[in-house]
Amino acid sequence: MLNGMRRDITRPPRARLQSVLGLIGIALAVGTVVGGLALVALAVVVVVGLNQLGNNK
Amino acid sequence: MIARMRLIVLLTRPPVVVLLALFAATGLAEAGHPTADAAMGRVLVVVIGFLLFSVACNDLADEAVDRVNLPGKRPLVTGAVTRHEFTVIGLTAGAVALATSVTMGWRPAVVTAAGMTLSAGYSLPPVRLARRGAVASLLLPACYVAVPFLLGLLAVRPHAGPGTGSGPVIRPADLALLAGLYLGFIGRILLKDFRDVRGDALFGKRTFLVRYGRRWTCAVSACCWLAGTAVIVAVVRQPTPMLAAALAACAIAAVGLLWVLARDPGAHRDELVISAIAIIGRGMVLMLLAHLAMTDNHWSPGLSSLMVAGLAVVIAGQAAGMLRHGPAVAFALRPGWPGRPATAPAERRTAQPQSAGPVR
Numbered sequence: 001m002l003n004g005m006r007r008d009i010t011r012p013p014r015a016r017l018q019s020v021l022g023l024i025g026i027a028l029a030v031g032t033v034v035g036g037l038a039l040v041a042l043a044v045v046v047v048v049g050l051n052q053l054g055n056n057k
Numbered sequence: 058m059i060a061r062m063r064l065i066v067l068l069t070r071p072p073v074v075v076l077l078a079l080f081a082a083t084g085l086a087e088a089g090h091p092t093a094d095a096a097m098g099r100v101l102v103v104v105i106g107f108l109l110f111s112v113a114c115n116d117l118a119d120e121a122v123d124r125v126n127l128p129g130k131r132p133l134v135t136g137a138v139t140r141h142e143f144t145v146i147g148l149t150a151g152a153v154a155l156a157t158s159v160t161m162g163w164r165p166a167v168v169t170a171a172g173m174t175l176s177a178g179y180s181l182p183p184v185r186l187a188r189r190g191a192v193a194s195l196l197l198p199a200c201y202v203a204v205p206f207l208l209g210l211l212a213v214r215p216h217a218g219p220g221t222g223s224g225p226v227i228r229p230a231d232l233a234l235l236a237g238l239y240l241g242f243i244g245r246i247l248l249k250d251f252r253d254v255r256g257d258a259l260f261g262k263r264t265f266l267v268r269y270g271r272r273w274t275c276a277v278s279a280c281c282w283l284a285g286t287a288v289i290v291a292v293v294r295q296p297t298p299m300l301a302a303a304l305a306a307c308a309i310a311a312v313g314l315l316w317v318l319a320r321d322p323g324a325h326r327d328e329l330v331i332s333a334i335a336i337i338g339r340g341m342v343l344m345l346l347a348h349l350a351m352t353d354n355h356w357s358p359g360l361s362s363l364m365v366a367g368l369a370v371v372i373a374g375q376a377a378g379m380l381r382h383g384p385a386v387a388f389a390l391r392p393g394w395p396g397r398p399a400t401a402p403a404e405r406r407t408a409q410p411q412s413a414g415p416v417r
Binding site: 017020025031032035037044046047052053054055057 | 073354383
């Protein structure tokens, strides 16, 4: 039970979601770099990062 | 010195720089040169200079309103920078933007000059279009979308035109795509006033939201979202079914969130919903940019669709995360920033007008 609680405390649902999304984002970024689109890869990384901030525009 | 540099970076509003850079990159990709990194660098210098000029105009004009709407979040309000310093920074940035655009050709220079004129007219008296409801919501996207998009386009198409055998510099399809992006962005920019409604109402700044209320604002925003998406899907080069489906899904999700917003879910929920809508909007532009770049780079339709689908999953996940948990980091001036006291009061997170009455 304690182990379960610790897991809940240290790994909230948001972290799990972010891990999955982060992996997909990294895969997309790597794919675009390999495909010759470094600018798009940079845009993906920066926009995905920006999305965490709660900007309203 | 470091503190000054941090302040200058802050003044440019990094999230807005990212947004404008995204539209500039889309312009480059629309022109068929998605990997023109050097051209992009020059465009970014112009865009950042233009943005600093615009921010200076806006913050100088709105100092009193910002004291109510964004206490502790604007450098002028915190005292991190004086009005005189801000004026110098704005004028210098404007001059740098204009001078750099001249080196790109006369067309980019005209676009930059026109953008700066609109931006000054938006914020500064006697015109102050920011106080004029719908006009402001129509004008601001022109600065945010058209200026960077056209600069990106013109940066890699400076010598085309009649007589060069390469067609006009700006083609009807480019303008149609710009129109779609513009319409979509109007739908987003209408929502930014929810955060500022209290101060806007108190100071007689008659934004669209103050004038027509919550429901009409959400309804008009939804129309812009749908129209903008329809135009983009209709005019984008070599659209794949996956791109059309992803963009349509984004627009439907945004309209659904607007429906939630129209039902007045509460001040804090307002912020989260609007942030989620903004994530979807940025995601749509990102998908469009990726699609154009992949098309120019001759990616296969299958791989291109996979990429768009992956982006759609990431964007949907981030929007859902924003709705459920809020922003990961509060992006604001923090205690310890220049001019901000170390024991700053808690940030105001409500957007509901108090003495000005509720937003309908």
